[in-house]
Each structure stands twice: as C-alpha cells, then as structure tokens.
Amino acid sequence: METPEKFPRISRRVLLKWFATATTAMTMGDMASISFGFTPTPGKEVPKGYGQDPDLSQYYNPGDFWPLTLTPEQRKTVTALADLILPEDHLGPAASAVRVPDFIDEWVSAPYPDQMDDAKVVIPGLKWLEDESKKRFKKDFSSLNEKQKRAICDDICWPPDAKPEFKQAANFFSRFRNIAVGAYYGTPEGWKAIGYEGNVPLMSFDGPPQEVLDKLGVTQTVK
Amino acid sequence: MPIITSDQVQPEYDVAIVGSGAGGGQMAYTLTQAGFKCVMLESGRSYNPDTETAMFQRNDQGPLGSVSTPEKMFGFWDATVNGGWSVPGEPYTQASNKEEEQFWWWRARMMGGRTNHWGRISLRNGEYDFKPYSRDGLGFDWPIGYKDVKDYYTKVEMLIGVYGTNEGLENTPDSPKGVLLPAPKGRAAELYSQKHGKKLGIPIIPIHRAVLTKTLDADNIPKKLHPKNKRAQKILAEAMRGRAACFWATPCGRGCNIRANYQSTTVHLPPALATGNLDIIPDAHVREVLIGKDGKATGVLFINKKNRSEGRVKAKIVVLAASSGETVRIMLNTKNAQSPNGLANSSGLVGKYIMDTVGASVGGHVPALENLPPHNEDGAGGSHFYAPWWLYKEQHAGKLNFARGYHIEMGGSRGMPGGRNPVPSDFVKGAYGTKFKEEARRYYGSFVGYSCRGEMIPNEGSFAEIDPTVKDDYGVPVLRWHWKWSDHELNMAVHAAQTFSALIEAMGGTVRSKKVKTGHDIIEPGGKIIHEVGGALMGADPKKSVCNKWNQTWDVKNLFLCDGTPFPSNADKNPTLTIMALAWRAADHIIEEARKGNI
Numbered sequence: 001m002e003t004p005e006k007f008p009r010i011s012r013r014v015l016l017k018w019f020a021t022a023t024t025a026m027t028m029g030d031m032a033s034i035s036f037g038f039t040p041t042p043g044k045e046v047p048k049g050y051g052q053d054p055d056l057s058q059y060y061n062p063g064d065f066w067p068l069t070l071t072p073e074q075r076k077t078v079t080a081l082a083d084l085i086l087p088e089d090h091l092g093p094a095a096s097a098v099r100v101p102d103f104i105d106e107w108v109s110a111p112y113p114d115q116m117d118d119a120k121v122v123i124p125g126l127k128w129l130e131d132e133s134k135k136r137f138k139k140d141f142s143s144l145n146e147k148q149k150r151a152i153c154d155d156i157c158w159p160p161d162a163k164p165e166f167k168q169a170a171n172f173f174s175r176f177r178n179i180a181v182g183a184y185y186g187t188p189e190g191w192k193a194i195g196y197e198g199n200v201p202l203m204s205f206d207g208p209p210q211e212v213l214d215k216l217g218v219t220q221t222v223k
Numbered sequence: 224m225p226i227i228t229s230d231q232v233q234p235e236y237d238v239a240i241v242g243s244g245a246g247g248g249q250m251a252y253t254l255t256q257a258g259f260k261c262v263m264l265e266s267g268r269s270y271n272p273d274t275e276t277a278m279f280q281r282n283d284q285g286p287l288g289s290v291s292t293p294e295k296m297f298g299f300w301d302a303t304v305n306g307g308w309s310v311p312g313e314p315y316t317q318a319s320n321k322e323e324e325q326f327w328w329w330r331a332r333m334m335g336g337r338t339n340h341w342g343r344i345s346l347r348n349g350e351y352d353f354k355p356y357s358r359d360g361l362g363f364d365w366p367i368g369y370k371d372v373k374d375y376y377t378k379v380e381m382l383i384g385v386y387g388t389n390e391g392l393e394n395t396p397d398s399p400k401g402v403l404l405p406a407p408k409g410r411a412a413e414l415y416s417q418k419h420g421k422k423l424g425i426p427i428i429p430i431h432r433a434v435l436t437k438t439l440d441a442d443n444i445p446k447k448l449h450p451k452n453k454r455a456q457k458i459l460a461e462a463m464r465g466r467a468a469c470f471w472a473t474p475c476g477r478g479c480n481i482r483a484n485y486q487s488t489t490v491h492l493p494p495a496l497a498t499g500n501l502d503i504i505p506d507a508h509v510r511e512v513l514i515g516k517d518g519k520a521t522g523v524l525f526i527n528k529k530n531r532s533e534g535r536v537k538a539k540i541v542v543l544a545a546s547s548g549e550t551v552r553i554m555l556n557t558k559n560a561q562s563p564n565g566l567a568n569s570s571g572l573v574g575k576y577i578m579d580t581v582g583a584s585v586g587g588h589v590p591a592l593e594n595l596p597p598h599n600e601d602g603a604g605g606s607h608f609y610a611p612w613w614l615y616k617e618q619h620a621g622k623l624n625f626a627r628g629y630h631i632e633m634g635g636s637r638g639m640p641g642g643r644n645p646v647p648s649d650f651v652k653g654a655y656g657t658k659f660k661e662e663a664r665r666y667y668g669s670f671v672g673y674s675c676r677g678e679m680i681p682n683e684g685s686f687a688e689i690d691p692t693v694k695d696d697y698g699v700p701v702l703r704w705h706w707k708w709s710d711h712e713l714n715m716a717v718h719a720a721q722t723f724s725a726l727i728e729a730m731g732g733t734v735r736s737k738k739v740k741t742g743h744d745i746i747e748p749g750g751k752i753i754h755e756v757g758g759a760l761m762g763a764d765p766k767k768s769v770c771n772k773w774n775q776t777w778d779v780k781n782l783f784l785c786d787g788t789p790f791p792s793n794a795d796k797n798p799t800l801t802i803m804a805l806a807w808r809a810a811d812h813i814i815e816e817a818r819k820g821n822i
Contacts, residue, residue: 040293040296040307040308040309040327041293041309042308042309042315042325042326042327042328042748042750043308043309043314043315043316043317043328044309044314045309045311045314046293046294046307046309047293047294048294049286049292049294050286050292050294050295050299051294052294052295052303052304052305052306052307052310052311053268053304053305054295054299055275056275056276056277056280056299056300056302056477057274057275057277059280059284059285060284060285060286062286064286065286084655084656085655085656085659086656086659086660087656087657089656089657089660090657091657091660091661091664092660098283099283103283103287103288106286106287107287110286110287110292112287112292112293112294113293114292115287153655154653157652157653157654157655158652158653161652161653174648177644177648177655177659178643178644178648181644181645181646181659181663182288182290182641182642182643182644182645183283183288183641183642185640185641185645185663186281186282186283186288186289186640186641186642187281187283187641188281190283190640190641191639191640193660193663193664194640194645194663194664194667195597195637195664195667195668196597196637196638196639196640196667197597197598197599197637198472198599198600198601198637198638198639199279199281199472199473199601199639200472200599201470201471201472202470202471202472202599203470204471205407205408205469205471205601205602205603206408207407207408207409207410207414208410208411208414208595208598208600209596209598211596212411212595212596212598213411213414215591215595215596216411216414216415216591216592216595217418218411218414218415218417218418219414220408220409220414221409221414221417222388222406222407222408222409222429222607
C-alpha cells in the first residue's frame with residue numbers, strides 16, 4: 001500500500017472513535033460532552049463541504065453535496081466486502097440492500113480530514129484485496145465464493161492477530177468495517193438488527209419494561 | 224412590529240438589546256410586556272424553528288451518517304446555524320501556542336443563538352454559590368444572595384417550563400411546590416447507576432431540564448406571572464397554548480418544532496413579538512455602543528452583514544446580551560475620549576475573569592446492561608438523572624485538594640445509532656458476518672459515561688482582549704484569548720475521574736478511558752463546555768467591578784449587561800437559568816427606574 005501507517009497510530013485513532021461512539025451515545029441532549037474523531041481548530045476556517053448552514057428540512061442522498069469518486073470496479077469490491085461483513089441473515093438484510101456501498105463511496109469522497117484520512121487507507125486497501133484475490137484464487141474478490149473470501153478476510157480481520165505482512169491490510173479492514181457498520185446501523189433495518197426502538201412519538205414515557213428492571217435488579221424510582 | 228431589515232428601523236427605541244439568546248430573549252420578553260419599545264440586534268440570520276428543525280430525520284438521511292464534521296460539530300442535524308468553535312469569516316486568536324492555554328469560543332450566528340441547541344439543563348445556584356469568597360477565601364462574592372434571585376428563578380421556571388424533583392439537598396435549592404413539571408422515568412443505565420451510586424454515597428436524582436413533560440397551565444400561570452397586566456396574561460396564555468408536551472422522541476439539540484423545550488425562538492421571542500413592541504434586526508453585527516456627550520449610551524452601531532453597510536439604532540437604554548466574549552468585545556471596541564480603554568472600563572476589568580465549566584468524562588462498559596430486551600429509551604431527548612455535588616462537608620473540613628464542587632451528568636441510553644461503529648472494536652475483535660451482527664446487538668446499550676461539570680474559580684490568567692491586528696470580515700477587531708486552569712480545576716478533574724471509575728467498577732463494569740495521572744490528562748479545553756461567563760463582573764465596589772447588583776454598569780448608567788458577563792463566579796449549576804433570572808430581575812429594575820425617571 002502506498003500509505004503505510006504503523007499499527008500503534010491506528011490504535012490510538014480507533015480508540016478515539018470508541019470514545020466518540022461511547023460518549024455520543026451517552027450524552028444525548030448535553031451538547032457539551034461529545035468527543036470528536038478529529039481535533040477541531042478553534043477560531044480557524046474549516047474545510048468546505050456542506051457548509052455551516054445546510055437546509056435541515058429535507059433528506060439527503062450520497063452524492064448530493066460532493067461527487068462520489070469510487071470507480072465501478074472499486075464499487076464492486078466495496079459491495080462484496082460490505083456484504084461479507086453484514087450479510088443477509090436472521091437479523092436483517094445485507095449491507096448492499098440498504099445502500100451501504102453508496103454511503104462508503106460518500107465517506108471516502110468527502111472533503112473533511114477524518115474521512116480523507118480514511119480514504120487514504122481504504123482506497124489502497126481495496127486494491128490490495130483485489131491483488132490478493134487474484135494472487136490466491138485468480139479471480140476478482142467479488143467473484144470468490146464465501147469460503148475463499150473468508151480465507152483472505154480471516155487473515156486481516158483483526159490487526160493485533162494479523163501477521164506482519166497483513167498488518168496494513170488489517171488496518172484497512174478495521175476502518176472499512178467501522179464505516180460499513182456505521183452506515184448499516186443508521187438505517188431502519190439496522191435499528192431492527194441492533195434493537196433500537198425509538199424515533200417514534202409516544203403519548204407517555206414509561207421507562208424500561210418490568211422484565212428489564214427485573215433483569216437489572218432495580219426498581220423504577222421516579223413515580 | 225416584527226423581524227425587520229436595517230432600513231426599516233424606527234427613529235428611536237426605549238431599549239436596544241444586543242443578542243437574542245437566553246438573556247436577550249428574557250429581557251425583550253419582560254420589557255415588551257411592560258410596554259417598552261425595544262429593538263433587538265442579532266448578528267446571525269433569522270431562524271424559524273417551525274420549518275427548520277430536523278425532528279425525525281434518521282442518521283442515514285444526512286451526509287456521512289450525520290456524524291460530526293468540522294462544519295457541524297454536533298452532527299448534521301444539530302440546530303446550530305453558522306456556528307461552532309469556528310464561525311465563517313469571524314476568526315479569533317490565541318495569545319499562546321500551548322493548547323492548555325487556549326480558549327475554544329463557541330458561537331451560533333442565528334436568531335436565538337446557542338439556546339436553539341443547548342442541553343436544557345436548568346439548575347438553580349444555591350446560597351453558597353453566591354458567596355464563594357466568604358466560604359473559602361477564593362474568587363469573589365456576588366453583591367446579591369440567593370434570596371434576591373429566588374423568586375426570579377421561580378418565575379423563569381414557570382415561564383419556560385422545567386421538569387425535576389425537589390430533594391432538599393444541601394445547596395441544591397428546591398422550587399416552590401407545583402412549579403416543577405413531573406420528572407421523566409429513569410432509564411435502565413440511569414437506574415442502575417443510581418442503585419450503585421448509593422454504595423459510594425453519590426446521590427443520583429432526577430435532573431432539572433427545560434422540557435415540558437406536560438403542557439403548561441395556560442389558565443393560571445400567566446395570571447401569576449403578570450398579576451396586573453391583562454394584556455400580558457392574554458399574550459402569554461396564547462403562547463403557552465402553542466407549546467405541546469414532549470412526545471418522547473428526537474434529541475433536544477436539534478431544537479423542537481412542537482416547542483416542547485425552551486429555546487429563545489420558541490418561548491421568549493414569540494410572545495415578545497406578539498406585544499407589537501419588538502423589532503428584531505437579524506444579520507446586524509454590532510461593532511460598538513454609541514455614546515453621547517454626557518457619557519450615556521445613545522444606541523448601537525452595527526454592520527449589516529447582507530451588504531456590509533453601517534447602520535445605527537438610537538435607544539434610551541442599551542442592553543448587551545451577546546455572550547461573555549461578544550459583550551466584552553463590543554465594550555472594548557467602543558473607545559472615545561471619555562473612555563479610551565473601552566466602554567464602562569474605568570476599573571480596567573472589562574474582559575477579565577472569564578470562566579468556563581470544568582469538564583472531564585470517563586466511559587465504561589457494564590456487562591449487566593448487555594443483551595437487554597430492546598425497548599425505547601429516547602425519553603426527554605436528554606438526561607433524566609444527575610448527581611448534584613455531594614461532598615460539601617468533606618470539602619469544608621479540608622479533606623479535598625480543590626475548593627469547589629462538580630455535578631455528574633450521565634448517559635448510557637440506547638440512543639439512535641448510525642454514522643459510527645456502535646461497538647468498540649476491541650469487543651468484537653475480528654468478527655464479521657452474522658457473528659458481528661450478534662455481537663453488536665449484545666453490546667448495544669451496555670456502555671455508560673459520566674461527565675464532570677465543575678466550578679472554575681476566576682483567575683488572572685483567563686481573559687479576553689482585543690487583538691491589535693486581526694479584524695473579522697466585517698472590519699471589526701477580534702478577540703484574543705488567554706486561558707489558564709488553576710490546581711483547583713485540575714485536581715477536581717482527577718477526583719472526578721477517580722469517582723467515575725469507582726462508580727463503573729461498583730456497577731461490575733470496566734473503565735474504558737485511559738488512566739489519569741494529572742488533571743491535564745483529562746480536563747476538557749477551556750470553552751469546550753460552552754458555559755462561558757464573566758468578563759465584566761458585578762460587585763459592590765465600582766473600583767473592583769464593572770457592574771452593580773442590577774447588571775448595570777457603574778460608569779454608564781443606561782448600559783446593562785444581561786448575559787453571563789456579570790457572573791462573579793461560575794457555580795457547577797450551568798449558567799442559563801441564572802442568566803434568565805438575572806435578566807428578568809434587571810428588566811424589572813429598568814422598568815422601575817424608568818418610571819421614577821432615573822435612567
């Protein structure tokens with residue numbers, strides 16, 4: 001890959017994202033305590049993307065704010081890998097059925113530092129995956145059967161366990177998985193898969209159901 | 224009278240109000256109900272929460288899964304317009320290159336300012352909070368006490384609607400019976416924290432937030448708030464009937480188009496406009512206060528951001544409520560023969576002693592919360608529980624190495640996913656395929672986090688001044704920031720980290736944040752909590768303060784500062800409710816003094 005990154009650096013960065021996720025989930029409403037995956041530069045001009053005053057009264061699709069840049073070949077690889085990570089099963093549809101590849105294209109084409117940093121790993125990573133696929137099986141990644149796909153991905157799915165020659169590819173896999181699952185769980189199908197039941201208006205908020213209280217050994221203290 | 228452009232300005236007003244947020248909104252509300260003709264200037268654009276609020280948009284319906292970006296720091300659907308720690312065309316500078324000496328200044332260039340996205344946490348300062356110097360010899364006492372503000376807290380709570388409970392805890396004032404709206408039920412992680420907090424002596428109780436958990440009593444509250452003013456009663460009753468109760472969905476930070484939570488644009492400004500006594504000029508970037516020969520304020524000078532022309536409004540009284548940083552900037556940019564160092568600055572203290580809140584967070588994973596049966600925990604769009612500061616006695620006995628308190632904010636809900644990986648990679652390791660999906664479902668909702676919101680003591684090293692060379696795109700000289708934490712804040716952050724770790728462990732969980740050796744490892748940058756107050760402190764001595772106890776500047780009798788600027792201390796209680804209470808109190812004073820012919 002052209003953009004070598006040592007694992008420890010990734011590790012810190014991934015760590016930041018864990019915090020971002022955990023803290024975002026925990027602080028709905030308290031706007032001050034969110035962590036970011038990037039370092040803000042207070043008082044300085046920020047990169048231009050959708051601007052600081054986008055129209056919030058509507059919905060958007062990938063490609064609405066900046067052009068999508070993946071080639072059709074890259075999209076094929078993206079789709080195959082995303083569907084391997086998030087297949088159709090008892091928990092819901094496959095990634096490609098809920099437009100995860102579009103989202104990944106939007107992400108790696110975005111003008112912000114965090115996403116540009118990911119693109120520097122993901123784009124060469126896609127190429128590595130194709131090269132490796134041809135090397136091992138003489139086929140495009142998307143044409144491999146599941147067993148063949150897994151043979152490659154098992155070597156790169158977790159950076160700490162990856163052999164030295166697979167470290168960079170493993171960094172790619174980690175980032176790709178983060179982006180793909182971030183997209184997947186933002187959809188109604190993803191909500192169902194993970195067990196999120198909100199975003200619907202209710203007449204009253206009754207707190208957790210009794211079986212949850214029982215499981216935790218707590219009682220509702222607000223009457 | 225309505226939202227106008229700068230060429231529609233009336234020849235003269237009773238009061239010019241700079242800023243449309245919590246302080247400006249309250250000031251406009253109270254004064255216009257009393258018949259004062261007011262003009263409000265807002266540096267940002269006009270904003271209509273009825274049509275512009277993203278209420279049910281999912282994360283997959285915004286770009287990048289709606290994650291935060293440098294242009295929308297709190298995510299795509301956050302209410303903030305043209306705002307953040309960077310604002311287009313409006314830079315600020317830092318005196319130091321060291322990160323820990325820099326201040327992050329958050330602004331929102333929109334009608335209603337930061338009230339459109341704030342956390343709605345509405346806590347009263349207690350008796351101790353007005354007399355900190357008397358208790359520990361640090362910082363400054365306020366020239367007023369809790370008894371002077373108590374009734375105004377009540378009035379504001381009745382006007383905006385605040386949920387919570389009365390718990391009778393030390394320095395954590397109760398509201399009069401019937402004022403608070405019902406507290407929402409505890410969520411799973413909140414109840415679990417509460418149970419285990421008890422073991423550590425941490426009192427986890429319902430928080431107070433400005434969200435309507437039921438509709439306001441429009442038949443009775445207006446009569447109580449405006450006993451002798453039938454017209455105000457009618458206007459307010461109508462405004463209250465236009466606000467729905469929370470329907471338990473969508474985060475408050477997006478704003479609320481059913482008006483269930485407080486934001487200036489849905490609660491203060493509509494009834495103020497309904498009086499016919501208020502003109503609002505958006506895109507009016509105030510550069511300086513106009514001063515007459517007698518040294519009194521005669522109005523303000525602003526740049527019309529649409530065409531960069533200068534405009535003026537004339538007024539008998541000027542109220543600055545533009546945020547600590549912006550109010551200080553306007554005062555220091557107002558220079559003339561009588562006040563070469565800036566307006567109302569004979570003390571030399573304008574810009575000094577700016578404070579933020581001490582922020583520090585620790586996250587953890589709690590196995591007991593794994594695999595819970597799915598259920599809806601959106602709730603009131605923000606926290607339901609918190610822990611007020613609980614170690615007053617230990618602190619007073621000298622057992623702690625910091626002088627002031629912090630409260631604990633907490634979370635751990637099954638919030639709306641999307642955008643980021645919902646599970647930390649070290650939990651799922653190399654999982655992919657159905658295995659990953661099963662792991663995601665198992666761990667979702669099992670992560671908790673606790674945040675310290677603590678009192679910063681004002682110090683000589685934290686202040687703002689005018690940068691000698693840099694101007695914004697409108698030609699207005701910008702602020703240069705200085706920042707310093709003292710050991711009190713740094714030690715508090717360490718204490719908070721240790722407390723949160725102990726709490727997570729008491730819940731059978733594991734701490735997921737790095738180990739903390741010094742406060743610098745964990746304390747958030749100055750300004751990141753967005754509780755900036757101070758810069759023109761109120762006091763009893765004109766030589767040692769900028770304002771008197773009525774938010775009125777000593778030097779310029781018809782100039783009032785009604786944002787956080789006059790705060791002599793920044794209790795852990797989150798400043799917004801106090802800003803509103805003091806603004807209402809100052810407005811009553813203005814009404815009274817004007818009647819007597821003193822202003």
